[in-house]
Amino acid sequence: MLLELKHVSRRFGNITALNGISFTVGEGEIFGFLGPSGSGKTTTINIVTGQLKPSSGVSYVLGRDSQSIDQQIYEQIGIVSDRSGVYERLNVYDNLVVFAEILKVPKDRIDYYLAKVGLADRKKQPAGKLSKGQKQRLILARAILHKPKLLFLDEPTSGLDPTTVREIHELFLELKAQGTSIFLTTHNMEEATKLCDRLALLDRGTIIEQGSPREICLRHNTEKRFRLMTTAGDELEFGSTADEYDRLCRLLMRHEVETIHSCEPTLEDVFVKVTGNSLTR
Template structure:
């Protein structure tokens, strides 16, 4: 991975009426990096991407993409970037192959590359299928193929796995890893925190148009110092033993129990594990440390957003 930035942004701002969609966003994304932009609905992620892609003019601030200003719409950048929008729309009554060929022709790319890309994204046998008849996962793969057919250096992906079933998501992850392994810089927005934690070298968490925290997912999780959650089946400890444990561990361990699980939340798991071992209650034990989701909720809150 090169230390040279693929993207720099300094003080980007964008307002829509009374709504400050982007409020002083500054970030740097390295060449070859897999970078995630995370945030709740309305955080400003898509508007930030659209500014970087040259689709929207910022009200203030400065951006450079591959060393070039993205606005005014920069024809020197167009062959060097690929964009997969949040909502993809294909031409009516065209097959997957015809859709991809239409995009390829815009960049002067020949039919051989079209066939290579169909195979690359796992659509080789579906090239003759009308785009509207593709499954959700297949349509997303076609959308990404359209963004990649001209072999761009930098790829923007706006929530590419939204609405996909778990198998389709995992298959798409493999494709995204391959794209990045080719040396391309990938910028991803997603609401799936496990996805960002697995795929991204670094992430930025934003809300209300501002970047709140940036770093490698593992580093952000360590900095949060979230408690370890140790879970065993409900009833694993006799009521008397559990009552004694509550008294002995009070202040150090939070203990909750429902009809399914007995959960110990603590930053010092050793006494809990010793207790469970002593009483033969290790069957079905699960232990989970902090995750990127914990970081996200700590920074942005837990209230529901439309």
């Protein structure tokens, strides 16, 4: 396991930010942490990257206790968080040169990743003149420059436009294909569903569900509903009672069904069902 948390809790005064969470992230896996703002996602990243002490519990990054992470571990991980900054007076390219030299990365890789995050045409621009989204992309390029074994991404696509988000998602999948494991926090259900092999739903510091997006949704698919469109253009929804099944079968036998879909709950539905709150609260 590249990342392992065992019963990690963190309290800030009387507030419990994390409440005994446990999970693991394996090699080449994208693990998502899905929860609304204030649910403890960033606190988790800070603890596992050795930037915050847990009140109790232990976490291991690449086999090392997070609280004793040394340079060797930092050389093998990448971090994108709201605590990451850029050198505003340096241009985009020079921002990456600094970290390429620190991490002994060939400089030709800088151009490659600048192109990947859509900043190739801005390489000579001072980083201070970039928009928030562009800075976020620069930080991302910096975090992946050394092809880390494990990448920590704290809301990496927050505030980015849809086209860039799609390109960044492709990049994550490419990194995964190259063997990088990703720990991704997000409050974006679609992002989590699309990218994550497994994920945990987090609410007020507690993991309320864990598994693959499909497993989680199916686990809560208790009503087994179907939505169909008839050949006449009517949109109908069916539940799983005997009467409704009969109606559905009759329509199917009469070839009056144009399309039919099962209505499993989304991750958002699961979250709302379990917590009574929305992911975007």
